[in-house]
Amino acid sequence: MWRSLQVTASALVFSAAVGVPVGTWLALTRFRGQRVLNALIYTGMGLPPVVVGLVVYLFLSNSGPLGNLAWLFTIKAMVVAQVIIATPLVVGVTMSSVRAVDPALRVQLRALGATRWQATVAALVEARFGVIVGLVAGFGSIISEVGAVMLVGGNIDGRTRVLTTAVVLETRRGNFDVALALGIILLTLSFAANLIMVMGQGKLAES
Amino acid sequence: MTSAPLYTLRDVRQVYGARTVLDIPALTVQRGEVLAVVGPSGAGKSTLLRLMALLEAPAQGEMLLHLNDERVTAETASIAQRRLLAMVFQRPALLSRNVRANVAYGLRLRGERNGQKRVEAALERVSLTHLANAHPRTLSGGEMQRVAVARALVLEPRVLLLDEPTANLDPYNVRLIESLIREQHTAHETTIILVTHNIFQARRLATRVVLLLEGALIEEGSAEEFFDSPRDPRTAAFLSGEFVY
Numbered sequence: 001m002w003r004s005l006q007v008t009a010s011a012l013v014f015s016a017a018v019g020v021p022v023g024t025w026l027a028l029t030r031f032r033g034q035r036v037l038n039a040l041i042y043t044g045m046g047l048p049p050v051v052v053g054l055v056v057y058l059f060l061s062n063s064g065p066l067g068n069l070a071w072l073f074t075i076k077a078m079v080v081a082q083v084i085i086a087t088p089l090v091v092g093v094t095m096s097s098v099r100a101v102d103p104a105l106r107v108q109l110r111a112l113g114a115t116r117w118q119a120t121v122a123a124l125v126e127a128r129f130g131v132i133v134g135l136v137a138g139f140g141s142i143i144s145e146v147g148a149v150m151l152v153g154g155n156i157d158g159r160t161r162v163l164t165t166a167v168v169l170e171t172r173r174g175n176f177d178v179a180l181a182l183g184i185i186l187l188t189l190s191f192a193a194n195l196i197m198v199m200g201q202g203k204l205a206e207s
Numbered sequence: 208m209t210s211a212p213l214y215t216l217r218d219v220r221q222v223y224g225a226r227t228v229l230d231i232p233a234l235t236v237q238r239g240e241v242l243a244v245v246g247p248s249g250a251g252k253s254t255l256l257r258l259m260a261l262l263e264a265p266a267q268g269e270m271l272l273h274l275n276d277e278r279v280t281a282e283t284a285s286i287a288q289r290r291l292l293a294m295v296f297q298r299p300a301l302l303s304r305n306v307r308a309n310v311a312y313g314l315r316l317r318g319e320r321n322g323q324k325r326v327e328a329a330l331e332r333v334s335l336t337h338l339a340n341a342h343p344r345t346l347s348g349g350e351m352q353r354v355a356v357a358r359a360l361v362l363e364p365r366v367l368l369l370d371e372p373t374a375n376l377d378p379y380n381v382r383l384i385e386s387l388i389r390e391q392h393t394a395h396e397t398t399i400i401l402v403t404h405n406i407f408q409a410r411r412l413a414t415r416v417v418l419l420l421e422g423a424l425i426e427e428g429s430a431e432e433f434f435d436s437p438r439d440p441r442t443a444a445f446l447s448g449e450f451v452y
Contacts, residue, residue, distance in 0.1 A: 025324055039215060104300040110259050111294035111368075112313040122312075126303055 004162040005189065008143045011082035015138050019087045020131060023094025024124050028106075041095070044088025049081075049141075053148030056081045060152065073154040078162070081148040086138035093137060097130020098123055120153060132201045136194055143190055163189075211273055213238045213366065213398055214259060218268035221254050229265075229422045241392050241399040243413035243430075245446070247408055251422040253297075253370050254403040260294045260368045274365070290317060293364035296369035299355035301343040305322050305381045306335055309343065310352050313362045322361070329361035332387060349380030355412075355452055356384055360391060367391060369401045373408065381408075388412055406446055410434055 041120050060072040060080075061134070071077045101123045109119045124131065146164040153160035155169060163186045170179035211232045216238035221229040229251040234261045236259075244252045257263050258270055264281035274288050293313070303308050309328050314322035330336045333353040343351060352372065357438055359367060369388065373381040389412060391397050403409055407432075409416055416433040418425045418441075426433065426442040 072359070100302050104296070104298065107262060108294070108296055108300045108355075109312070111262060111292070111296070112362065113286070113293070114316050117318055122302065180283065203263035 003075070003160075004143065004164075004186070007078050007082065007149070007162055008193075009084060009137065010080045011142045012139050013134065014079065014083045015086040015090045015142075016135055018083075019134065019138070020094050020124075022182050023091040023131075023134070024098050024120065024127075026091070026124065027095045027098035028120060029077065038095075041088050041092045042139025047085055047088065047094045048147075049085050049145050050151065052084050053081050056084065056148070072152060073156060073160060075153070075160060077152040078149045078160060081152050082142045082145060085145060086135035086142050089141060090134045090138045093134030093181035094127070094131050097127040097134070100130065101126045129201060132197055136197055139193060139197070140190070143186070143193070209423070213273055214449070215271045216258075216268070217270075219258065219265045219270050220267040221251070221258065221263075222266040226280065227256075229419075231255070231268075231424050234417065234424060234427065236398065236400065237390075237415075238398055239396045241401065241412055241414045243409035243416045244402045244419060245404065245409050245416060246419035246425075246447050248337075248404060249421070250419040252404075252419055254422075255419065256294070256368050256400060256402050257314060259366075260292055261289055262294075279312070290362070291365040292368065293359035293362045293366075294368040295355050295359050295370065295372050297353075297374050299351050301354055303343065303352060305340050305342055306330070306354055307339040310426045311360055315357055317362075325363075329357040332360065332390075333357040334383065341372050349376050352376060352380065352384065360387065361452055363395065364397065366398045366400065367440060369399065371402055371404065374404070385412060406434075418445060420445075 026034075026041075056077060057072065059066045060077050061067055061070065062072075071080070076094075104120045105126065106123055109122050110116075114122065144164065146168060149160070149162060150165050150168065153162070153165070155161050155165040161169075163182055167179050167182045167186070170182065212235040214234070216231050216234040218233075219231045220227060226273065232410045241371065244255060246252050258265055258281070259272075261272070261281040269280070271280060272288075274291060277288070279285075279288055302312060307326060307330065311322060316327065323400045325335070330339055333356055335350065335353055335357065338346065343354065346354070354357050356372065367388075372388075373384050377386070377417065385408065388399060388401070392399055399412075401409070401412060413430045415427070415429050417427045418433075418439075420441060426437060428438070434446065437446065441448065
């Protein structure tokens with residue numbers, strides 16, 4: 001259970017650290033080929049996790065280009081796969097919510113003496129609800145992910161077994177009661193995490 | 208008052224795509240005046256104001272702003288120099304925070320932590336003290352525009368740029384905002400540049416008036432001259448309301 005949280009938390013932190021700035025930047029700049037990039041990001045939001053797992057597996061396997069990192073069947077490999085799955089979600093949702101902020105607002109803030117940076121931060125703060133939805137979506141995809149973490153983590157007992165992969169294993173063994181209990185724990189964790197994020201959202205709304 | 212002009216424009220042209228929206232051979236703005244820029248919509252008034260607010264640079268020509276013995280352009284102005292200006296737009300875009308936070312925003316940008324008194328005074332001036340904790344989406348159009356005026360006035364700008372600040376407002380709000388503009392001018396000698404299509408408003412507020420038509424400067428003169436003895440027949444036509452464009 002703690003491993004589940006550890007993997008989820010680190011993957012979410014990485015996804016947010018990359019996804020929020022990239023999404024904001026994409027929302028506020030215009031360049032050639034942007035539509036194609038948007039389509040790619042939206043595709044990324046629906047990446048089949050097993051395919052991500054397979055590609056990460058191939059890259060990290062002994063004969064793969066990153067094989068000498070020896071990350072395969074470790075937590076690190078699982079986090080890598082999760083970040084690849086969740087980042088497009090965070091980027092895509094951040095991008096569309098920042099884009100929904102009235103463009104006139106940034107101009108008016110500039111005319112009140114905001115630097116470019118300050119006006120961009122203000123736009124991101126305006127888009128805060130959308131950004132949090134993006135993080136919630138990223139969190140949801142990470143904590144519920146099975147296929148990719150099974151492939152690259154190997155579901156090794158005491159090392160890379162997480163709640164979802166444990167549920168798969170216990171179900172196969174016929175230990176339905178254990179599997180069900182694990183499932184309930186997973187749901188409770190997910191609910192608790194979302195509750196914290198929603199509370200944070202409420203706090204932001206008051207400020 | 209110093210004799211050095213505040214703005215000097217020379218051969219300024221602004222082009223959007225293939226369209227020339229502004230073409231002004233020469234124009235100066237003096238410190239401490241209330242300059243009204245009038246003309247029908249699409250005349251280039253707002254473009255001129257955006258240039259003066261340093262929000263964009265002209266495609267051709269030169270617009271200089273004289274601040275503290277320095278001459279700056281949209282490209283060279285430092286953030287500290289930009290912060291001597293404040294602009295109010297026709298359609299106010301407010302932050303989704305309460306009214307007080309909106310009024311305080313400009314001061315916070317400037318890192319002024321002890322601005323509460325100024326914020327409260329500004330709210331008082333625009334008669335919004337009772338709505339200080341309200342969210343902008345609950346305000347009427349007139350109240351929103353007063354928030355926008357307050358967030359500019361609280362900065363005590365050297366130059367106040369107003370783009371149709373009372374368009375589409377009811378008479379009560381028009382009068383309130385006009386009296387604030389007048390007060391700001393007499394009390395602080397703030398230079399005010401007011402874009403309006405309303406010649407009555409220009410007449411009530413301006414010390415000098417400029418008429419723009421299709422991006423060209425048609426007439427420029429003191430308020431008296433402009434309204435009482437316009438030189439250009441197009442000015443007379445515009446003033447009498449029979450202007451065709």
